[in-house]
Amino acid sequence: MSRLGQSHILAIGGGSFRPSPRYGFLEPSGLLRYALDLTGEDRPRLSLLATALGDDANWLLKMYGAFRDWDVEVSHLTVFPMPNVDDPREYLLEQDVIYVSGGSVANLMALWRLHGLDEALAEAWRAGVVLTGQSAGALCWHVGGNTDSFGPRLRPWAEGMGLLPYSCGVHYNSDPQRRPLLHESIASGELPEGYAADEGVGLHYVGTELVQAVTVEPEGAAYKIERDGSGGVKELRIEPRLLAS
Template sequence: MRAAFAACGFVFFGNKSKRAKKAFCVKSGKNIKQNGEMASMSEKTIISIGGGELRERTTLKIDEYIANLAKLRAGEKRANALFIPTASHDFMPYYNTFHKVYTGVFDIKTDVALCAYREIDPVKMKEKFDKADMIYVGGGDTVYMMQRWKETGLLPLIADAYERGVILCGLSAGAICWFSDIYTDSAASGNGDKYSMYSGLGWIKGKISPHYGARMVDFDKILCYNNYCAYGLEDDSAIVIRNGSVAGALTSGGTAWKIVSENGALKKTAVTLLK
């Protein structure tokens, strides 16, 4: 499959990925096996979901993978998930939906970390983070979210959890904030609905776009004449990042693309699904 516009060439590799098989997991000493992939319990893990509807459960296969990973980290105790809805300005119906999925479907205990309209209580908030086996960051305004994390002191708590091996995951804003450069819109920046490149937290090197199916043309134009490595995540797709490197992809129907720009040409490869 090939496509081109202006002077920029595009080369695509790989067909649309088939729906991922049901996740399975077994415990083995200090390691875990998730979808056939071995991972240390102390590994730093980020799972970035390109988009989808949690309420309509379009990402359920990906959520199942995350839930299984959290349960393995928890061991004999019930797994705990901490939901961070800062990007949606602490929209509580979003948390209620998360609770219905992760508690109702996967039997994981959930809590929420609120900081959009209040200062945090450092002691109580630290207790929430200390209990968490996984942290799920919801979608919304990415730039506002990162600013608010820095203003309230939530960011150091997230960073500490990541270093301790707590699983970080998120959708849209919660998927891209970890990267060096992110393609998003932001009311907080004054650009309204206009999509632009912004600086992310920089924990993961590279550029990234969520909702890639809808943003492909514009994001590809940005990459075209620069020698970049980037990721385009379609809705209902995800990448699993271990210790700073992409280990593979997950799907609930969408495809995660690795995009390499060289001398005006883009090479796109579907990220290999974790088996």
């Protein structure tokens, strides 16, 4: 848990992992190093949640391989066909960082609520466990955003945990559907005002306040989207801090 006694969330728009140019397998990007460093621990305990991927065993295996050379203690929590630990709440509270994969955020939230993981994760966050994740693993901490959980055409979705009282946009510069639909959804009031992140960019919140954006992509950016008072929105660019890739 964070030694600073604060509640951290790093919501990543994309780019948590990259192919290793030397070996060809996935390796964590600097965004994951940033999340791990927030704990202040020399060997942080990192839990992987692949609920949004149906607890895909191949993804979990790749993730264990991705961290093979990092000084972290990796474990995972699954719910298929049943939880793989006796007490999921106790398990989550013992972690330093919890990373949530991309996939179906709608399915993820349904299963978390069924198993009480939403309440356990909220308790872990309040206790100082760093929460992070990409795409679905970023949307879930917010009120909502746009999702392809229901098909290739994106739909607004507002059934997230709401730890962060904002909407969230992910893959903002790589999927042409994302920006206009988020603008439309915020303008109509279907989603609250919020933030968005390009590929390779993370939104760092302390408590419920966005304190900075960080990036491993020199051209990447974050954005704040607000209603403009005349039925539209205004988008404000947030320059992120560049991390080592």
